[in-house]
Amino acid sequence: MVEVVAAVNEWWKKAAGMTDLIAWLRAQIGEQLTKARAAEEVLDGNWYSPDLSEWALRHLGRAEGDHIAANPPCDVIARCEVELLLLDEHAAAADPYSPTGFVCKTCNDGGLPVEPACSPCRTVRLLAYGYRHRPGWREEWRP
Numbered sequence: 001m002v003e004v005v006a007a008v009n010e011w012w013k014k015a016a017g018m019t020d021l022i023a024w025l026r027a028q029i030g031e032q033l034t035k036a037r038a039a040e041e042v043l044d045g046n047w048y049s050p051d052l053s054e055w056a057l058r059h060l061g062r063a064e065g066d067h068i069a070a071n072p073p074c075d076v077i078a079r080c081e082v083e084l085l086l087l088d089e090h091a092a093a094a095d096p097y098s099p100t101g102f103v104c105k106t107c108n109d110g111g112l113p114v115e116p117a118c119s120p121c122r123t124v125r126l127l128a129y130g131y132r133h134r135p136g137w138r139e140e141w142r143p
């Protein structure tokens, strides 16, 4: 009986951890999106300008300035929107037979939940891996 309780507790812990990954990832994307939209509103589409380039060269350096110029808010917004669509596409559905307690609605073919079909699926984990340098990342989420 003790082993069964321990196994159930472990299962719930793992399921909760995986649910945390999706919530954490949505929060990271949402934060990025909010900041990019605020910047886009202020800049009104004028991201790369000679003034910005001059400022970057004076205060940063060529590489940093080029990097800033290559990452306008409109691109960040577009990437964040696509990432949120991918999360919706790979949303979780409860499944008591899945090791994580959930299956991916897109990756699960209706058969037994095996690793690629468990939620968060590999697609979601890869997406999250792109945010691994942010606070809250857990190595157990690594794809």
Ligand SMILES: [Zn+2]
Pocket (backbone or CB within 6 Å): 089, 090, 104, 105, 106, 107, 108, 121, 122, 123, 124
């Ligand atoms: Zn999936």
